[in-house]
Amino acid sequence: MLKSSRKPDGEVRVHFGLKYPRRLSLYDRPPTEDITLEEFESCAIDRLHVLCEIESCYARNRPFEELKDITKSQCDKHVPLDHNTATTKDRDSQRRKDVTGHFVLRLAFCRSEELRRRFVKAETTLFRVRYLESSHSERADFHQSVDFDWTPVEESEKEMYKSQLKAAGPDADEKEQYFKVKWTNVPDLVAKRKVFLKDGWAYVPSKEQPSIVFQEFQTRLEQALEMTAKALPRMDEDTRLEPILANLSQGFIAGLGSEWSTNENTGEDIRAEMVDELAQKHFPMCMRNLHENLTRNHHLKHFGRLQYGLFLKVLGVSIDEALIFWRKSFSGHTDDQFNKHYKYNIRHQYGLEGRRANYTAKSCQQILMNDQPGASDSHGCPYRHFSPDNLRTALLTTYSSQGLTEADLPEIMNTVRAEAYHVACTRVYEITHARDNVRKGDGIGSGETVTHPNQYAAASRALERASTGGGKVESDGDIVMN
Known part of the structure; x- marks a missing residue:
C-alpha cells in the first residue's frame, strides 16, 4: 500500500506501507502484534542498556554534549533507529522493536514512585537526544501528527505585545514566530523567564518549541505510568512475565551486564x-x-x-x-x-x-x-x-x-x-x-x-x-x- 502526504514546505512525503511511519513517537499507542516471550525480553533488555548508560551519565555529571554522544553510540549498538531517508533499511522492524521495548519497560518500572521517576528521566532524555538529531522535516511531520495544544500567535497580537515579547526574549528576531500554550506546559521556560505570560498563557518563540515537546513527552509518560501501575496487579497471575519484569526493574541499580559466558579468546590459558x-x-x-x-x-x-x-x-x-x-x-x-x-x-x-x-x-x-x-x-x-x-x-x-x-x-x-x-x-x-x-x-x-x-x-x-x-x-x- 502506498500512502502520500504533503509536508509544510510543499515536498511530497511517501511512506511505502510503513506501520510505523515516524521515527519520533510519544508512545501513545501500544503495539498490538503477537510477540514471543524471547522477543518480549530481548527488546526490553536492549533498550535498558541505553537507559542505564543515560542514568550513569547523570550520576557522573556529564555535560549534555557528552551524554548525547554516548546515548547515540548506545542507540546505534542496541536500538538503532534510522532516519526517514534510509529507505533501504527495515525501518518498520527498528521502530517496532523501539516501541515494544518502551512498553515492556513501562511494565517493569511502574512499580514504585522512585522507579517511575528514574524511568521518566531516562526516557525523556532519550527522546530529547533523538528529537535534536532529527531533521527539520522529521520534526515538522511529528508536530503535525500530535495535538500539542499550541496556537500560533497572529501578527496583530504579536505587535500588541511587541515590547513584552522583546523583554522576554531580547535575542529573538523580529520575524520570530510565537505559539501560545498554557503556562503549566512549559514550567522550565517560566522558571528561566524566557516567555511572556498573559492570562494564563505563555507566549513561546519557535526557537523554544522543543521545550514544549519535551515537557509534553514527560507529562504524558508520567500519566501513562500511573495508569500502568493501576493495571499491573492483573498480570500477577502470569508466572511467565513476573520474573522477567522483576529482573528488568533492577537494571538501574547496577546497569545491565552481559553474560560473558566465553573466555576472552586471548590465545592463552590462565595458569x-x-x-x-x-x-x-x-x-x-x-x-x-x-x-x-x-x-x-x-x-x-x-x-x-x-x-x-x-x-x-x-x-x-x-x-x-x-x-x-x-x-x-x-x-x-x-x-x-x-x-x-x-x-x-x-x-x-x-x-x-x-x-x-x-x-x-x-x-x-x-x-x-x-x-x-x-x-x-x-x-x-x-x-x-x-x-x-x-x-x-x-x-x-x-x-x-x-x-x-x-x-x-x-x-x-x-x-x-x-x-x-x-x-x-x-x-x-x-x-x-x-x-x-x-x-x-x-x-x-x-x-x-x-x-x-x-x-x-x-x-x-x-x-x-x-x-x-x-x-x-x-x-x-x-x-x-x-
Whole structure:
C-alpha cells in the first residue's frame, strides 16, 4: 500500500506501507502484534542498556554534549533507529522493536514512585537526544501528527505585545514566530523567564518549541505510568512475565551486564600461578577482596567460592588449573578433605558434575541483588556491602599502588551514597588506568560503565596488551595491531 502526504514546505512525503511511519513517537499507542516471550525480553533488555548508560551519565555529571554522544553510540549498538531517508533499511522492524521495548519497560518500572521517576528521566532524555538529531522535516511531520495544544500567535497580537515579547526574549528576531500554550506546559521556560505570560498563557518563540515537546513527552509518560501501575496487579497471575519484569526493574541499580559466558579468546590459558599477579593488576574490587581473603584465610565460604570460581572460569582458567589453584589456596586442608568437600563443587561450576550446566559468571546486578553477604562472608559488592569507613580503607589499601589517592575518595563515595555502585567502580577503573591514557569519562571504552567483573578484567588486560604489543583498544575491548 502506498500512502502520500504533503509536508509544510510543499515536498511530497511517501511512506511505502510503513506501520510505523515516524521515527519520533510519544508512545501513545501500544503495539498490538503477537510477540514471543524471547522477543518480549530481548527488546526490553536492549533498550535498558541505553537507559542505564543515560542514568550513569547523570550520576557522573556529564555535560549534555557528552551524554548525547554516548546515548547515540548506545542507540546505534542496541536500538538503532534510522532516519526517514534510509529507505533501504527495515525501518518498520527498528521502530517496532523501539516501541515494544518502551512498553515492556513501562511494565517493569511502574512499580514504585522512585522507579517511575528514574524511568521518566531516562526516557525523556532519550527522546530529547533523538528529537535534536532529527531533521527539520522529521520534526515538522511529528508536530503535525500530535495535538500539542499550541496556537500560533497572529501578527496583530504579536505587535500588541511587541515590547513584552522583546523583554522576554531580547535575542529573538523580529520575524520570530510565537505559539501560545498554557503556562503549566512549559514550567522550565517560566522558571528561566524566557516567555511572556498573559492570562494564563505563555507566549513561546519557535526557537523554544522543543521545550514544549519535551515537557509534553514527560507529562504524558508520567500519566501513562500511573495508569500502568493501576493495571499491573492483573498480570500477577502470569508466572511467565513476573520474573522477567522483576529482573528488568533492577537494571538501574547496577546497569545491565552481559553474560560473558566465553573466555576472552586471548590465545592463552590462565595458569594457576598467574592468578595472583592478574589479581593485583586487573581485578575489580569485588574480586580483589575475594582473592585477598582467600590468600589470607586459605578458605572462602560457599557463595564466595561460587562468585570467585565462576569469575576465574570465564577469565580463562581451565578446570585442571582451577583444581590446582584451589588446592593450593586451601593449604590448611588435607588432600582427603579437599577432595571430599570442595572438588565436586569446583567441577560442578565447570559443568562436569550434577546437571552439567554451563554456568556463567555473576554480573554486577546479580552480585548486588542476590545472596546478600553476612558479617563473616567475603562475597558481594564492596561498594554496596562495606561500611563507608571500611570501603575508604579498602580502596586505598587495594589501589594506592595503581594511582588512587585520598583526593579521589570524595567523588567515589558520593556515587556510592547515590547508590550508583557500578559508576563508583567505573571511576576506580579510570583512575587506576590513567597511566594507560584512560581519562575521566572514558569508562571501560566509549564511555560505558562497568556492569560485569569479567568486563572490568577484560578491559584492563586489553589495555595492557595494547601498550606492550603496539595495538589500540577498540570500544568492545578487542585489540587492533598497528
